Amino acid sequence: MKLTDREQNGVMILEPRGKIMGGPDATLLHDKLYDCIQKGKTKVVIDLSRIEWMNSTGLGILIQSYSTLRNSDGQLKLARVTEKIQSLLTITKLEPVFDAYDSVEDAIASFE
Template sequence: MKIKEKIQNNVAILTISGNMMGGPDTQTLHDKVKSLIADGIHNVVIDLRKVKWLNSSGLGVLMSCWGSLKNAGGNLKLANVAEKVHSILMITKLVQFFDTFDSVDRALASFYAKEHASRS
């Protein structure tokens, strides 16, 4: 599993490639999110375009990231969720906590829209 990081208007976009099957590899994703929070970035989009499959440990790490960002007053959005990953979110009924979007741009737009609404 590899993580690529990009910051756009104070929102971090983390692109993951490879399957999320737990182990120390997956844990680095949570560490990454924690370091972003420490640097004041509380909104994160995780791009799952290149993730075809995740197991319970992989899902657990997404849950950790969600929890850490929520605690920091931010949010986590998922983009390009594969069908299999989406069905796992449906079965576990976690889909109500994870906002999913068809593209990174749409996920980003949802952050900006919220910001815009809170300003006006």
């Protein structure tokens, strides 16, 4: 997995790419999120459109991100969730946990 990030209207947008299968993937996203929180950036969107697939490690990262931000008075939104990831969220009953939007713009606007 590779990870890029950008900021728009005070919202951090994280853009992971590739596959999330375990090992170093978890550390990469967690470290970036921790860095955001340290800088006071607690409104975060994860754009999942470029994730080919993820396994339970990826779901664990999303849950960890959700919990970490919530404990820091922040919020996590998901954007452009792929069909494959949506299917995993449905199977694992995690769908209602996350606020998900069809576009990054909609996710950013939801913070206002």
